[in-house]
Amino acid sequence: MTFSPEQHYRQYRSQIERYLQSFISESKPHTLYGPSEYVLKGGGKRIRPVLVQLACEAVGGEAREALHAAAGVEILHNFTLVHDDIMDHSPTRRGRPTVHTKWDHNVAILTGDALLALAYRALLKTRSPRIQEISRLFTEGVVIVCEGQAFDKEFEERRRVHVNDYLMMIERKTARMLAVAAEIGGLIGTSDTGRLDALRSFGTSIGRAFQVQDDLLDIVADEEELGKRTGSDLVEGKKTFLLLEALRLAKGKDKAILQKVVNNGGVPRSRIAEYRRIYEATGAIASAERHVAQDLATARADLERLPASNARTTLLWLTDMLARRTF
Amino acid sequence: MTFSPEQHYRQYRSQIERYLQSFISESKPHTLYGPSEYVLKGGGKRIRPVLVQLACEAVGGEAREALHAAAGVEILHNFTLVHDDIMDHSPTRRGRPTVHTKWDHNVAILTGDALLALAYRALLKTRSPRIQEISRLFTEGVVIVCEGQAFDKEFEERRRVHVNDYLMMIERKTARMLAVAAEIGGLIGTSDTGRLDALRSFGTSIGRAFQVQDDLLDIVADEEELGKRTGSDLVEGKKTFLLLEALRLAKGKDKAILQKVVNNGGVPRSRIAEYRRIYEATGAIASAERHVAQDLATARADLERLPASNARTTLLWLTDMLARRTF
Numbered sequence: 001m002t003f004s005p006e007q008h009y010r011q012y013r014s015q016i017e018r019y020l021q022s023f024i025s026e027s028k029p030h031t032l033y034g035p036s037e038y039v040l041k042g043g044g045k046r047i048r049p050v051l052v053q054l055a056c057e058a059v060g061g062e063a064r065e066a067l068h069a070a071a072g073v074e075i076l077h078n079f080t081l082v083h084d085d086i087m088d089h090s091p092t093r094r095g096r097p098t099v100h101t102k103w104d105h106n107v108a109i110l111t112g113d114a115l116l117a118l119a120y121r122a123l124l125k126t127r128s129p130r131i132q133e134i135s136r137l138f139t140e141g142v143v144i145v146c147e148g149q150a151f152d153k154e155f156e157e158r159r160r161v162h163v164n165d166y167l168m169m170i171e172r173k174t175a176r177m178l179a180v181a182a183e184i185g186g187l188i189g190t191s192d193t194g195r196l197d198a199l200r201s202f203g204t205s206i207g208r209a210f211q212v213q214d215d216l217l218d219i220v221a222d223e224e225e226l227g228k229r230t231g232s233d234l235v236e237g238k239k240t241f242l243l244l245e246a247l248r249l250a251k252g253k254d255k256a257i258l259q260k261v262v263n264n265g266g267v268p269r270s271r272i273a274e275y276r277r278i279y280e281a282t283g284a285i286a287s288a289e290r291h292v293a294q295d296l297a298t299a300r301a302d303l304e305r306l307p308a309s310n311a312r313t314t315l316l317w318l319t320d321m322l323a324r325r326t327f
Numbered sequence: 328m329t330f331s332p333e334q335h336y337r338q339y340r341s342q343i344e345r346y347l348q349s350f351i352s353e354s355k356p357h358t359l360y361g362p363s364e365y366v367l368k369g370g371g372k373r374i375r376p377v378l379v380q381l382a383c384e385a386v387g388g389e390a391r392e393a394l395h396a397a398a399g400v401e402i403l404h405n406f407t408l409v410h411d412d413i414m415d416h417s418p419t420r421r422g423r424p425t426v427h428t429k430w431d432h433n434v435a436i437l438t439g440d441a442l443l444a445l446a447y448r449a450l451l452k453t454r455s456p457r458i459q460e461i462s463r464l465f466t467e468g469v470v471i472v473c474e475g476q477a478f479d480k481e482f483e484e485r486r487r488v489h490v491n492d493y494l495m496m497i498e499r500k501t502a503r504m505l506a507v508a509a510e511i512g513g514l515i516g517t518s519d520t521g522r523l524d525a526l527r528s529f530g531t532s533i534g535r536a537f538q539v540q541d542d543l544l545d546i547v548a549d550e551e552e553l554g555k556r557t558g559s560d561l562v563e564g565k566k567t568f569l570l571l572e573a574l575r576l577a578k579g580k581d582k583a584i585l586q587k588v589v590n591n592g593g594v595p596r597s598r599i600a601e602y603r604r605i606y607e608a609t610g611a612i613a614s615a616e617r618h619v620a621q622d623l624a625t626a627r628a629d630l631e632r633l634p635a636s637n638a639r640t641t642l643l644w645l646t647d648m649l650a651r652r653t654f
Contacts, residue, residue: 029477083440087433106414109436110477113410116443117469124463131459136451142444150356150437 003310005317009050012063012070016049019071023122035099035111036118039078042094047318049074051178052185054318055199057311061189065127069134069188072123073181076138079115080145082108087153116142130187137187141180148173155239159262163244167208170241175207198305202315205302206322209295213325215240216288219276234275237266241291246284254278296323330637332644336377339390339397343376346398350449362426362438363445366405369421374645376401378505379512381645382526384638388516392454396461396515399450400508403465406442407472409435414480443469457514464514468507475500482566486589490571494535497568502534525632529642532629533649536622540652542567543615546603561602564593568618573611581605623650 020040026033049070056066084090085098086108092098100108123138124131151169155161182203186196218233219242233240239262247258257278261267267275279285299319306312347367353360376397383393411417412425413435419425427435450465451458478496482488509530513523545560546569560567566589574585585605588594594602606612626646633639 029474029481031481032474032477079440083436086436105432106480107477109410109413109439110473110480112436112440113406113443114470114473114477116440117466117473120447120462120466121470124459124466132451135447135462139444139447139451143441143448146437146441146444147356147359150359150434150441153433153437154356154358 003313005310005314008054008310008314009318012050012053013046015053015067016046016070016074019067019122020074023071023075023118031103031107032110032114035082035103035107036114038102039082039099039111039115040075042078042096044094046074048077048178048181051181051203051315051318054311054315055182055185055203056189057185058306058309058315059186059190059192059195059199060307061185063311066185066188068122068125069184070181072119072121072126072138073177073184075115075119075122076142077177079112079119080149082112082115084149086112087149126188128188130191134184134187137180137184141177144172144176148176161239161244163241163248166239166241166244170208170211171204174211175204178207178210179203195306198302202299202302205295205299206319209292209299210322212241212288212291212295213322215242216285216292217325218242219272219279220285229269231269231272231275234261234272235266235269237261237264241288242279242284245287246279246282249282249284249287250278254282292323330640332637332641335381335637335641336645339377339380340373342380342394343373343397343401346394346449347401350398350402350445358430358434359437359441362409362430362434363441365429366409366426366438366442367402369405369423371421373401375404375505375508378508378530378642378645381638381642382509382512382530383516384512385633385636385642386513386517386519386522386526387634388512390638393512393515395449395452396511397508399446399448399453399465400504400511402442402446402449403469404504406439406446407476409439409442411476413439414476453515455515457518461511461514464507464511468504471499471503475503488566488571490568490575493566493568493571497535497538498531501538502531505534505537506530522633525629529626529629532622532626533646536619536626537649539568539615539618539622540649542569543612543619544652545569546599546606547612556596558596558599558602561588561599562593562596564588564591568615569606569611572614573606573609576609576611576614577605581609619650 023040024033024037052070052073053063053066057063081093082099085093086100086105090098091101098108099111120135123135126134128134148169148171151165152173155165155169179200180203182199183196186199190196215233218240219230221230223230234243243258243261247255250258257274261275296319300316303312303316303319350367351360351364379397379400380390380393384390408420409426412420413427413432417425418428425435426438447462447465450462453461455461475496475498478492479500482492482496506527507530509526510523513526517523542560545567546557548557550557561570570585570588574582577585584601588602623646627643630639630643630646
């Protein structure tokens with residue numbers, strides 16, 4: 001039988017699912033463990049934990065030994081979602097009501113707090129002589145994610161945000177934790193600093209590519225495939241890569257039209273086509289595509305620095321999936 | 328010069344103060360590090376971190392080596408205060424506006440999150456061959472504190488709460504983290520399980536005593552010394568040890584009067600004297616005093632299981648201070 005990266009990915013995703021399904025064993029207090037279970041059983045692509053396991057395997061370790069850490073990284077991610085959803089007033093997530101909507105604000109604050117502690121509980125089950133370094137890396141990841149979220153909220157209030165500020169912010173909010181995920185997996189399997197560097201860079205690159213592509217898809221995707229209306233970022237007045245890059249590149253009348261998104265906190269849906277035209281004309285879309293392509297090229301080059309293995313093949317497959325992503 | 332427990336305590340408290348004063352070195356994002364500094368520089372008795380250092384010294388370790396862990400425990404405590412203050416809608420803390428009042432809810436949520444991560448940052452600087460065990464203990468402490476807070480909020484909504492539920496709740500919300508603080512300090516200094524048991528029990532006992540005494544002082548303290556009006560718990564309708572114990576012991580008309588606190592979510596300040604009389608008559612005050620005395624006796628006996636030392640003397644002094652506390 002030939003090796004299938006997709007099956008490899010699915011296999012590790014199933015391991016994580018099973019781990020998370022049975023992770024919460026307590027039931028009381030109900031207002032804490034009810035929503036915690038609800039969140040952890042909410043599915044998702046589980047990219048981060050699979051990355052931890054594949055990174056471990058790609059440097060010669062046993063993927064199984066990275067399972068606790070993988071779960072820790074995924075639970076941590078879910079903590080950030082619960083608290084971000086409160087701060088962003090998001091009513092739904094993955095097609096279900098968010099915790100603060102289904103329960104209330106207090107429950108969501110506390111559930112997030114517990115998930116952060118539970119993430120450490122999983123992580124700290126890892127058997128590794130480098131557990132202190134792993135825990136520190138994880139902790140610095142949490143601090144940086146908080147910084148990213150704080151910048152994100154600050155930028156919402158600020159009239160002038162440069163596209164470089166935006167890139168700095170997503171590096172903290174999204175890319176760093178993917179770098180940490182990859183490096184933690186690596187640390188469980190090796191102490192080779194060259195390979196650890198490659199994994200860290202790989203995680204950062206796919207994280208950044210993913211976020212810029214997300215902004216891009218909001219304006220160029222097929223609505224049915226995306227599962228929501230395109231242009232939502234413009235309607236909601238979000239300061240995306242495209243808007244900030246277009247603002248940097250535009251002149252005269254186009255610049256004034258772009259500025260309305262910021263000044264009015266969003267634009268009517270009927271104007272989306274006009275903005276798409278400006279994004280094209282200013283070269284903002286081309287710039288976003290260049291950024292994504294460059295990050296993905298870096299990610300592929302990072303993988304070349306690792307020895308050939310099934311795990312490396314699957315990491316490359318994941319990168320290609322990301323590149324071809326149309327939704 | 329004779330040994331002064333008070334100076335010993337002050338010396339360690341100063342070390343913690345200095346540590347926390349310089350702990351936050353970043354300034355951006357302002358909405359994260361501004362409030363984090365504000366919280367960590369807000370003073371307080373610093374009982375928890377001093378306990379970590381004294382516990383370490385009491386089992387033969389170097390107090391200095393427990394400083395990072397001590398700071399971790401104190402930062403963790405501050406995380407719980409920031410989030411609890413949001414959930415309890417508290418406008419002030421230690422005479423200053425709370426974070427969600429001075430900034431806003433989102434800032435307070437995120438500041439709490441960052442403080443939790445920063446607590447781990449401090450803790451994980453500890454040099455100890457038992458760092459994994461220490462980190463796990465710390466993590467279980469965080470989970471239990473979240474459970475305690477969830478029970479606390481659930482009990483607010485519940486009409487029937489037994490005094491034993493209350494004791495279970497404060498064991499989680501307050502006592503456990505003091506047990507963890509003492510045990511972590513101990514683990515940095517020793518692997519002697521008998522001494523670690525004694526420290527854990529000591530922490531639990533003073534934590535529980537402190538909380539029941541807090542409830543007691545609200546009704547029997549001198550208003551000037553307490554710094555706030557007595558009877559505030561009754562006015563706010565809080566289900567304290569006294570109220571629940573009195574409800575358990577009372578019969579007939581007294582029971583109906585007590586039930587009003589629960590049913591109406593509080594009573595007018597003019598009725599406090601009547602409730603004080605019922606608390607006395609039912610024996611609830613005597614019961615609370617017995618609980619406190621018993622816990623303090625256990626705490627003193629726990630200290631006897633440790634070798635004589637200055638640190639032990641200072642822990643005993645702290646216990647006596649707690650026993651004599653009138654505010």
